[in-house]
Amino acid sequence: MSIVSIKSGGVAKSHADQIPWPQKSPAACPINAVKARLRSVGLRPTRQRMALGWLLFAKGDRHVSAEMLYEEALRAREPLSLATVYNTLRQFSEAGLLRQVSVSGPKTFFDTNVSEHHHFYNEDDETVVDIPGSEIQVSGLPQAPDGMVISSVEVIVRLRNADGQETLTKLAGGQRA
Amino acid sequence: MSIVSIKSGGVAKSHADQIPWPQKSPAACPINAVKARLRSVGLRPTRQRMALGWLLFAKGDRHVSAEMLYEEALRAREPLSLATVYNTLRQFSEAGLLRQVSVSGPKTFFDTNVSEHHHFYNEDDETVVDIPGSEIQVSGLPQAPDGMVISSVEVIVRLRNADGQETLTKLAGGQRA
DNA sequence: TCAGTAGTTTAGACGTTTTCTAAACTACGC
DNA sequence: GCGTAGTTTAGAAAACGTCTAAACTACTGA
Numbered sequence: 001m002s003i004v005s006i007k008s009g010g011v012a013k014s015h016a017d018q019i020p021w022p023q024k025s026p027a028a029c030p031i032n033a034v035k036a037r038l039r040s041v042g043l044r045p046t047r048q049r050m051a052l053g054w055l056l057f058a059k060g061d062r063h064v065s066a067e068m069l070y071e072e073a074l075r076a077r078e079p080l081s082l083a084t085v086y087n088t089l090r091q092f093s094e095a096g097l098l099r100q101v102s103v104s105g106p107k108t109f110f111d112t113n114v115s116e117h118h119h120f121y122n123e124d125d126e127t128v129v130d131i132p133g134s135e136i137q138v139s140g141l142p143q144a145p146d147g148m149v150i151s152s153v154e155v156i157v158r159l160r161n162a163d164g165q166e167t168l169t170k171l172a173g174g175q176r177a
Numbered sequence: 178m179s180i181v182s183i184k185s186g187g188v189a190k191s192h193a194d195q196i197p198w199p200q201k202s203p204a205a206c207p208i209n210a211v212k213a214r215l216r217s218v219g220l221r222p223t224r225q226r227m228a229l230g231w232l233l234f235a236k237g238d239r240h241v242s243a244e245m246l247y248e249e250a251l252r253a254r255e256p257l258s259l260a261t262v263y264n265t266l267r268q269f270s271e272a273g274l275l276r277q278v279s280v281s282g283p284k285t286f287f288d289t290n291v292s293e294h295h296h297f298y299n300e301d302d303e304t305v306v307d308i309p310g311s312e313i314q315v316s317g318l319p320q321a322p323d324g325m326v327i328s329s330v331e332v333i334v335r336l337r338n339a340d341g342q343e344t345l346t347k348l349a350g351g352q353r354a
Numbered sequence: 355t356c357a358g359t360a361g362t363t364t365a366g367a368c369g370t371t372t373t374c375t376a377a378a379c380t381a382c383g384c
Numbered sequence: 385g386c387g388t389a390g391t392t393t394a395g396a397a398a399a400c401g402t403c404t405a406a407a408c409t410a411c412t413g414a
Contacts, residue, residue: 102333104279135317148336156279159325258393
């Protein structure tokens with residue numbers, strides 16, 4: 001549970017920062033870049049972690065759940081188990097390579113963009129999207145309570161269909177009042 | 178639905194079991210107030226819903242999970258099933274009597290304060306607390322994407338122990354890298 | 355290069371949280 | 385009261401994630 005130092009400026013910004021990621025330069029071999037990244041955070045570059053790292057980081061910003069990533073890996077003919085996907089997502093998050101997004105749906109989402117930014121959450125289809133740009137600002141942040149320290153600040157903007165269709169559908173559905 | 182927002186001023190929530198419905202009008206009997214509330218959102222005032230409504234709304238602002246509320250109801254000698262608690266929490270939320278809090282832990286939390294305010298989430302003991310006061314402000318809110326409408330804006334401030342003890346303990350635990 | 359070792363993966367069992375099902379029950383209008 | 389639609393319920397089942405122990409593998413040092 002330590003997304004530890006994504007923020008708050010100073011602290012131990014893992015070695016990952018030293019390795020510039022989405023490279024345009026064709027010179028740097030992506031495979032080696034993934035390997036270097038894993039090494040830099042103390043994770044052995046196994047076949048499975050390389051494959052997942054590749055899927056996660058080679059496509060720019062992504063919001064994935066364990067199940068989504070697992071299926072993607074299978075489609076890419078990378079045999080691995082679902083347990084490995086769960087382990088890997090957790091390890092990547094703890095290492096600061098990923099960030100967990102606080103949407104309280106049934107699934108846990110991970111974001112490959114660990115820099116400061118915020119999210120739309122579409123309640124109707126349960127998807128997560130970055131809020132574009134960076135105009136959004138949180139001011140008047142409170143002190144953390146005694147003995148505690150702020151580990152992250154997240155803004156979730158929840159969205160619904162404008163016409164409320166989905167909501168009505170849902171209401172009409174199951175055993176509701 | 179606007180009897181809702183009772184501001185808690187650091188109130189000691191020790192044994193508020195006897196504290197009656199917090200309201201100005203002495204005429205209205207608390208029981209009837211719950212009943213009226215349920216009726217006003219189109220829910221039949223059954224024994225179970227009355228009991229849960231009472232537990233939820235008679236004590237000021239609360240953050241409850243289904244399990245917590247279920248146990249509380251049992252302690253209060255209100256026989257009902259866990260399924261009813263889940264159904265009721267969902268129905269109350271859909272009716273706007275409660276608000277779901279976006280903390281992506283294993284449990285879903287519901288807040289009896291549906292007015293605009295934000296939360297601390299303690300990652301170490303998985304508790305939710307209101308951010309006191311209302312200095313916190315979100316500016317530069319983006320437009321909702323086409324066809325969508327903003328249903329809520331939530332700020333989650335995640336907290337950790339300052340010394341990182343808990344985190345280290347947890348790390349030492351399972352099968353980590 | 356090779357063996358030892360510590361870290362990793364895996365299938366499947368398991369735990370927890372939540373939803374579903376179908377039968378019994380109940381609030382409410384007439 | 386009666387009928388009916390809305391509710392509740394226990395238990396089954398689903399969904400999500402973690403754990404276990406055995407097999408596997410990347411790395412180290414010789």
